[in-house]
Amino acid sequence: MITALIQQKYHDSKEKTISKTCEMIKEAAKNGAVLITLQELHQTYYFCQNESVDAFDLANTWEDDILFWGNIAKENNVVLVTSLFEKRAAGLYHNTAVVFEKDGSVAGKYRKMHIPDDPGYYEKFYFTIGDLGFEPIQTSVGKLGVLVCWDQWYPEAARLMALKGAEILIYPTAIGWFESDPEDEKQRQLDAWIAVQRGHSVANGLPVVTINRVGFEKDDSEVLAGTKFWGNSFVFGPQGELLAKGSENKEEILYVTIDRKRSENVRRWWPFLRDRRIENYGDLTKRYID
Numbered sequence: 001m002i003t004a005l006i007q008q009k010y011h012d013s014k015e016k017t018i019s020k021t022c023e024m025i026k027e028a029a030k031n032g033a034v035l036i037t038l039q040e041l042h043q044t045y046y047f048c049q050n051e052s053v054d055a056f057d058l059a060n061t062w063e064d065d066i067l068f069w070g071n072i073a074k075e076n077n078v079v080l081v082t083s084l085f086e087k088r089a090a091g092l093y094h095n096t097a098v099v100f101e102k103d104g105s106v107a108g109k110y111r112k113m114h115i116p117d118d119p120g121y122y123e124k125f126y127f128t129i130g131d132l133g134f135e136p137i138q139t140s141v142g143k144l145g146v147l148v149c150w151d152q153w154y155p156e157a158a159r160l161m162a163l164k165g166a167e168i169l170i171y172p173t174a175i176g177w178f179e180s181d182p183e184d185e186k187q188r189q190l191d192a193w194i195a196v197q198r199g200h201s202v203a204n205g206l207p208v209v210t211i212n213r214v215g216f217e218k219d220d221s222e223v224l225a226g227t228k229f230w231g232n233s234f235v236f237g238p239q240g241e242l243l244a245k246g247s248e249n250k251e252e253i254l255y256v257t258i259d260r261k262r263s264e265n266v267r268r269w270w271p272f273l274r275d276r277r278i279e280n281y282g283d284l285t286k287r288y289i290d
Contacts, residue, residue: 001141003035004028005254007233007246009215010045018043020251022072028253029076034102035141035258037081039211039233040149040174041095044085046213046229050221051125059087066098066106074104079139081146083172086111088128095127097146097172099137108137112148113157120178120219120227123150134160142167142260145206149173152197152210156284162204163273167260169200173212176229190230201236205267207243207258208236214249238266 006024011017021042028036041047043065047055065084073080079102086096095112111130115123134157136143145166151157152171161169175193177186201208213229233246235256244256267273283289 001034001258001260002032003037003209003235003256003258004031004033005037005209005211005233005235005244005246005256006039006042007211007214007231007254008039008042008251009213009229010217014044018068024251024253025072025076025078025080028255029078031253031255033078033255035079035081035139036076037170037209037211038083038172039213040083040172041085042083042172042213045217046174046227048123048126049120049217049219049227050223051122052221055126056087056093059085059093062087069098070100070104070106073100073102077102079107079141079144081144081170081172083148085126092128093126094130095123095148096130097148099139099144099146102140107139108135108146110135110137110146110148112151114150114154116150120224134164136161136164136166145169147171149175152193152200155196155200155203158200158204158208162206166206167263168258169204169206169208171197171208171210173210173233174229175212176227179216179225179228186230190232194232194234197234198236198240201238202240203272205238205270205272206263207238208234209256209258210234212246214247214251238263239270 069082080100082098086094097110099107101107113130117124136145145161211233214231216228218226231248235243244254
């Protein structure tokens with residue numbers, strides 16, 4: 001199964017950015033991709049760098065966005081993983097991944113569960129915690145375990161998706177550096193981000209697909225300078241083998257062939273799910289153990 005990751009920057013407006021995205025989707029589909037994945041909140045700038053009540057207006061097009069991306073999936077005959085700002089009701093918003101089937105229908109949704117609240121990543125101001133659970137989405141190209149960005153640091157989320165039959169773990173992402181950070185700290189952050197997700201692939205015997213933004217985005221509140229999104233989108237195979245890796249600063253399409261049969265074989269060689277001591281894991285549901 002040929003999969004394409006579209007690593008992209010923000011092009012100064014929603015219209016220009018979407019135009020570029022559609023151009024890249026079309027190119028990926030022509031090159032044989034049947035599953036195409038987009039980065040977190042790919043339609044707009046990363047508005048969570050500060051807290052602005054006006055930014056909630058970006059979710060007013062939620063229903064139109066669903067129709068638009070469904071048509072794009074249908075036109076290109078691909079399964080498309082998107083990441084959209086969902087307005088559910090007045091004062092109730094979600095960071096939502098929507099997966100579209102090849103016919104343009106909605107195959108399923110995932111509402112981001114782990115919501116960060118850090119300098120430059122003020123997502124708790126905008127997003128309500130997801131309430132759809134960790135449920136894989138059935139599509140014509142397999143059962144997709146779609147999670148979003150901050151979810152990628154939590155092995156519990158990956159494990160639950162795997163236990164429910166996910167065949168691939170997919171993480172639309174928006175993560176970057178503050179330019180003021182020293183170079184060695186930047187490298188530690190990047191290495192940790194890659195390492196924890198590689199661990200998810202090994203521990204669960206599944207491919208992991210992570211798509212990140214690139215480019216510098218200014219903090220328009222001017223409290224912070226802004227964030228340079230570090231790209232480095234990647235795909236790991238079920239033994240943690242690197243199958244594809246993007247650059248730090250270029251817009252690009254990464255292609256990878258994912259072999260689901262190999263995941264089955266890896267799980268036969270390394271039966272981690274078989275050997276789990278589930279009778280001893282009850283304390284994992286506690287916040288902390290004194």
